Amino acid sequence: MSVAPDTCPHIDAIATVRGPAKRECEECVKIDGWWVHLRVCQQCGAVLCCDSSPNRHATKHAHASGHPVIASGERGERWLYCYPDDAFVEY
Numbered sequence: 001m002s003v004a005p006d007t008c009p010h011i012d013a014i015a016t017v018r019g020p021a022k023r024e025c026e027e028c029v030k031i032d033g034w035w036v037h038l039r040v041c042q043q044c045g046a047v048l049c050c051d052s053s054p055n056r057h058a059t060k061h062a063h064a065s066g067h068p069v070i071a072s073g074e075r076g077e078r079w080l081y082c083y084p085d086d087a088f089v090e091y
């Protein structure tokens with residue numbers, strides 16, 4: 001993926017964006033929780049919920065695992081976000 005030079009190497013290294021395998025937060029379903037939007041970890045493919053959701057599983061996962069980049073898992077949204085670089089890229 002070609003991005004502006006001031007963005008991050010993690011997003012730059014992504015050739016194919018991973019979409020959500022399921023349209024549900026895999027952590028919320030375990031605890032009978034609910035979510036607002038879905039995000040997809042680009043390192044391991046985990047489908048997790050956004051920061052507007054009560055449990056913020058995508059952000060927790062990024063901090064706990066060190067996986068830097070998520071994509072939106074919402075239909076019609078095409079963007080990537082890198083936590084360590086705070087970089088947002090539409091594709």
Ligand SMILES: [Zn+2]
Binds near residue numbers: 009
């Ligand atoms: Zn990065």
Ligand SMILES: [Zn+2]
Binds near residue numbers: 025028033035048056
């Ligand atoms: Zn969740």
Ligand SMILES: [Zn+2]
Binds near residue numbers: 042044046061
């Ligand atoms: Zn991950």
